[in-house]
Amino acid sequence: EDKVVQSPLSLVVHEGDTVTLNCSYEVTNFRSLLWYKQEKKAPTFLFMLTSSGIEKKSGRLSSILDKKELFSILNITATQTGDSAIYLCAVEVGNEKLTFGTGTRLTIIP
Amino acid sequence: NAGVTQTPKFQVLKTGQSMTLQCAQDMNHNSMYWYRQDPGMGLRLIYYSASEGTTDKGEVPNGYNVSRLNKREFSLRLESAAPSQTSVYFCASSLMALTGELFFGEGSRLTVL
Numbered sequence: 001e002d003k004v005v006q007s008p009l010s011l012v013v014h015e016g017d018t019v020t021l022n023c024s025y026e027v028t029n030f031r032s033l034l035w036y037k038q039e040k041k042a043p044t045f046l047f048m049l050t051s052s053g054i055e056k057k058s059g060r061l062s063s064i065l066d067k068k069e070l071f072s073i074l075n076i077t078a079t080q081t082g083d084s085a086i087y088l089c090a091v092e093v094g095n096e097k098l099t100f101g102t103g104t105r106l107t108i109i110p
Numbered sequence: 111n112a113g114v115t116q117t118p119k120f121q122v123l124k125t126g127q128s129m130t131l132q133c134a135q136d137m138n139h140n141s142m143y144w145y146r147q148d149p150g151m152g153l154r155l156i157y158y159s160a161s162e163g164t165t166d167k168g169e170v171p172n173g174y175n176v177s178r179l180n181k182r183e184f185s186l187r188l189e190s191a192a193p194s195q196t197s198v199y200f201c202a203s204s205l206m207a208l209t210g211e212l213f214f215g216e217g218s219r220l221t222v223l
Contacts, residue, residue, distance in 0.1 A: 004152075006162065034211070042114075042214035043153075069202040088153065097168070098212070100145075 002027040003090050006101035010030050011089070014109050017079050021087050021104045024071040029094030033065055036088040038103070043088055078105075084108045116151045116201045116215035123191045123222045131186040131218050133201030142184035143168075143212065144176060146197040153200065158186050191222045192221055 004025045013019055020083045023033065036043035047056040049065035049072060056063050060079075065072045076083055086103040093099065114135045124174055135142065136192040143158040145168075155168030159178040166211060175187045184203075188195055198219050 031215040041216040043212075045211040048211065052191070073213075080174075098155065099169075102150055 002091070002093055002097070002099045004089055004101040006087075006089050006104050008104060010105040010107070012107045012109060013020045013079060015079055015081060018075065019079060019106060021074040021076075021089075021106070023074070023089030023101055024070060025089075025091045025099075026070065026078050026097065027091050027093045031092040031094055032068070034090045034092065034098075035072075035074050037061055038086040038088055038091065039084075047089075051096065063081075080109055081107045082106045112201055114215035116218050117201075119216065121218065121220050123220065124218050125192060125222060127191050128187065128189050129191065129220075130188075131199055131201070131220075132183070133185065134183045135201075135203040135213070136182065136201060137205075137213065138181070139203035139213070140181070140216075141177065141206060143202045143204075144174070144184070144186045145200045145202065146170065146208055147200060147217075148197050149183050156186065156199075160202075188220075193215060193222045196220060196222045204206055 007022045013105040015075045034048045047063045052067040063074045077107050086105050088103045089101040090098050117132045139163045144156040145153040147153050154170050157176040159165045162181045177185045199219045201215040204212050
């Protein structure tokens with residue numbers, strides 16, 4: 001059974017801190033790993049990673065994939081209150097299936 | 111710029127009642143999906159439609175039926191609602207079947223008493 005595990009489940013930090021969110025997976029026929037941000041309603045896309053060791057970056061957010069050790073990390077530097085959200089990791093496998101982790105709830109304290 | 115639109119946003123049902131969640135996308139996407147989100151469980155795929163005219167079961171299809179009415183619309187039906195179906199339901203679409211970015215609707219919160 002395909003499995004995606006995110007850690008920590010929740011995290012509370014102060015504004016300006018740097019955070020690292022983790023996503024590990026055990027799946028058959030891996031195709032890609034995706035990160036989403038979910039604030040109050042719909043998840044919104046952040047990154048898609050398909051190759052090991054290539055960092056994807058968007059402003060203060062960055063992510064990298066390690067296909068040998070089967071994990072990805074999402075880094076957020078200089079956090080702001082607007083970064084408070086649930087961050088979801090999902091893995092796409094070859095049989096047209098996207099398996100989501102349970103998410104990490106990030107809270108930024110002003 | 112509507113994207114993915116779901117209705118209704120909120121619904122309360124009694125056990126045994128039926129209802130249909132509607133979803134429409136205006137991005138000319140081929141693939142559409144229904145997920146449910148429960149605390150501590152993440153997003154779980156109920157059904158998906160890789161292209162117009164096809165539907166397939168996801169991870170948790172029991173108790174649900176779907177219809178891909180046309181390329182734009184994908185509905186989810188609960189024939190006889192149960193309390194275990196209390197959840198937040200998300201419709202999503204993508205250009206191709208589960209390739210890359212999914213675009214989500216804003217969710218429908220369903221409570222079954």
